[in-house]
Amino acid sequence: MPADTLWWRDAVIYQIYIRSMADGDGDGVGDIAGIRSRLSYLRELGVDAVWITPWYPSPMADGGYDVADYRDIDPTFGTLTNAESLIREIHERGMRLIVDLVPNHTSHCHEWFQGALAAAPGSRERQRYVFRDGKSPDQPPNDWGSVFGGPAWTQVTEPDGRPGQWYLHLFAPEQPDLNWDNPEVRAEFEDVLRFWLDRGVDGFRIDVAHGLVKHPDLPDLGTGHEDVLEPPDRVHHPHWDRDGVHDIYRSWRRLAEEYPGDRMYVAEAWVAKPERLARYVRPGELHTAFNFDFLRCSWDSAALRSVIDTSLHALRGVGAPATWVLSNHDVTRHVTRYGRPHSTRGSGPQRELIEPPDLEVGTRRARAALLLMLALPGSAYVYQGEELGLEEVEDLPEEVLQDPTWERSGRTIRGRDGCRVPLPWSGVAQPFGFSLNGSQPWLPQPSHWQGLTAEAQQADQHSMLSLYRDALRARREHPALGDGTMSWVDGVPPDVLVFRRDPGLLCVVNLSESPYPLPEHGRVLLSSEPVQNGKLPRDTAAWLET
Numbered sequence: 001m002p003a004d005t006l007w008w009r010d011a012v013i014y015q016i017y018i019r020s021m022a023d024g025d026g027d028g029v030g031d032i033a034g035i036r037s038r039l040s041y042l043r044e045l046g047v048d049a050v051w052i053t054p055w056y057p058s059p060m061a062d063g064g065y066d067v068a069d070y071r072d073i074d075p076t077f078g079t080l081t082n083a084e085s086l087i088r089e090i091h092e093r094g095m096r097l098i099v100d101l102v103p104n105h106t107s108h109c110h111e112w113f114q115g116a117l118a119a120a121p122g123s124r125e126r127q128r129y130v131f132r133d134g135k136s137p138d139q140p141p142n143d144w145g146s147v148f149g150g151p152a153w154t155q156v157t158e159p160d161g162r163p164g165q166w167y168l169h170l171f172a173p174e175q176p177d178l179n180w181d182n183p184e185v186r187a188e189f190e191d192v193l194r195f196w197l198d199r200g201v202d203g204f205r206i207d208v209a210h211g212l213v214k215h216p217d218l219p220d221l222g223t224g225h226e227d228v229l230e231p232p233d234r235v236h237h238p239h240w241d242r243d244g245v246h247d248i249y250r251s252w253r254r255l256a257e258e259y260p261g262d263r264m265y266v267a268e269a270w271v272a273k274p275e276r277l278a279r280y281v282r283p284g285e286l287h288t289a290f291n292f293d294f295l296r297c298s299w300d301s302a303a304l305r306s307v308i309d310t311s312l313h314a315l316r317g318v319g320a321p322a323t324w325v326l327s328n329h330d331v332t333r334h335v336t337r338y339g340r341p342h343s344t345r346g347s348g349p350q351r352e353l354i355e356p357p358d359l360e361v362g363t364r365r366a367r368a369a370l371l372l373m374l375a376l377p378g379s380a381y382v383y384q385g386e387e388l389g390l391e392e393v394e395d396l397p398e399e400v401l402q403d404p405t406w407e408r409s410g411r412t413i414r415g416r417d418g419c420r421v422p423l424p425w426s427g428v429a430q431p432f433g434f435s436l437n438g439s440q441p442w443l444p445q446p447s448h449w450q451g452l453t454a455e456a457q458q459a460d461q462h463s464m465l466s467l468y469r470d471a472l473r474a475r476r477e478h479p480a481l482g483d484g485t486m487s488w489v490d491g492v493p494p495d496v497l498v499f500r501r502d503p504g505l506l507c508v509v510n511l512s513e514s515p516y517p518l519p520e521h522g523r524v525l526l527s528s529e530p531v532q533n534g535k536l537p538r539d540t541a542a543w544l545e546t
């Protein structure tokens with residue numbers, strides 16, 4: 001077990017989307033056995049910790065973010081004993097483990113929800129969720145929309161067979177929202193936190209951390225569909241980022257501090273501005289929160305500089321570290337985003353409607369973006385497969401799509417499956433080592449990924465994988481990198497970013513069209529493309545010793 005040093009202030013954390021990491025039991029779906037078989041890979045990559053997406057029993061209406069039992073493991077992924085062994089093995093390798101907590105909603109198969117369906121309106125069972133009568137017999141209680149499309153309310157059939165109350169689901173109908181005004185819900189989640197802390201996990205990623213508390217009157221929004229990945233443009237929203245969520249996090253912080261070993265939280269909170277995000281990481285609340293403004297930012301120097309400045313400024317006010325992230329399982333992979341002239345975070349409109357990305361440009365920028373991200377003060381997340389330079393798979397056949405967005409949008413938005421395609425590990429044909437016995441993976445892999453397998457990149461010192469390994473090693477070893485402060489070097493062209501980390505390191509990122517002569521320096525510690533005649537080519541970043 002590594003030493004306790006406020007590790008989360010500058011850790012690099014690898015996100016495992018468990019269904020797609022590695023399949024140890026040969027059913028075509030990733031699992032705990034698969035992860036255990038890849039721990040040496042993670043250690044060699046050089047990450048400090050892993051975050052595993054939900055592994056609990058689930059009917060998988062939303063890839064496991066529909067939890068039926070918070071204290072067990074889905075049989076597709078393994079057993080609780082396997083999970084305990086994994087926690088131990090991760091610690092033995094000097095890494096840490098963060099699990100995913102999904103407190104906004106349960107699965108409709110959770111025993112609480114099944115109990116609520118069987119119980120009467122107004123019962124204790126219904127008060128664990130958000131049940132209401134409709135505005136009229138066939139009209140939902142308000143106009144809120146589901147993030148995945150369609151209304152956020154579903155009408156139930158009462159036990160006596162009559163059409164009855166409606167329940168709230170900000171996501172899929174299979175994900176009923178819990179009622180966080182109910183002390184029983186709060187007590188239950190404190191118990192769930194203890195369950196996993198007692199098993200030695202080092203932290204929790206909190207799903208939809210900005211959504212738990214709703215306006216008590218559930219007023220109409222007046223806007224219809226809500227996109228969780230686009231932050232609300234108003235601060236007083238009836239269900240996002242309400243002040244009431246902070247009481248919950250203050251109590252969770254106290255709870256974590258009862259445990260030895262520097263346990264931590266990271267919030268998934270899509271909010272309007274950096275100052276709102278900083279509220280989640282005030283003293284006595286959560287430790288960290290993903291910086292989605294950075295992820296959403298296009299490849300543009302002024303925009304990037306502004307996001308970096310406003311984020312650091314807001315966080316400095318509360319003493320929390322920044323938490324940088326370029327990709328995750330909800331957004332288009334950044335090789336693809338950066339390969340489009342106007343990169344957006346996108347979760348994939350229909351294929352015919354989007355311009356094809358230039359993956360060569362996207363890959364080049366992704367390499368530079370890595371050096372930018374890892375040179376910034378704070379901690380960083382790496383989404384599985386980005387170290388292999390994987391792109392978004394935008395041409396998955398329609399019949400394999402599983403993201404609820406696809407059906408809920410009336411098959412107009414493909415959703416997030418394209419960033420969840422199982423990893424290519426080795427070999428020249430599908431499943432590229434993903435399934436140990438050669439079974440076909442749950443989503444098909446592009447055939448050209450044979451050039452992107454971990455095995456193929458291993459020995460190539462110019463590969464994306466080698467860049468990630470080199471950068472993570474240099475970041476660990478160099479005293480200037482990680483937590484701390486940075487200062488911009490001014491007097492450089494507008495399309496070039498240069499900043500200093502002390503002691504003795506300059507990060508230079510050339511976002512312009514032409515090569516940029518490097519400023520005075522000692523050794524080039526690392527560059528995302530070769531430096532040519534003292535010049536940094538376009539879409540390239542370098543770390544320079546000074």
Ligand code: NOJ
Nearest residue numbers: 062065171207208329330
């Ligand atoms: C955010 C998760 O990252 C996403 O995958 C999920 O669909 C929603 N929360 C709902 O739990």
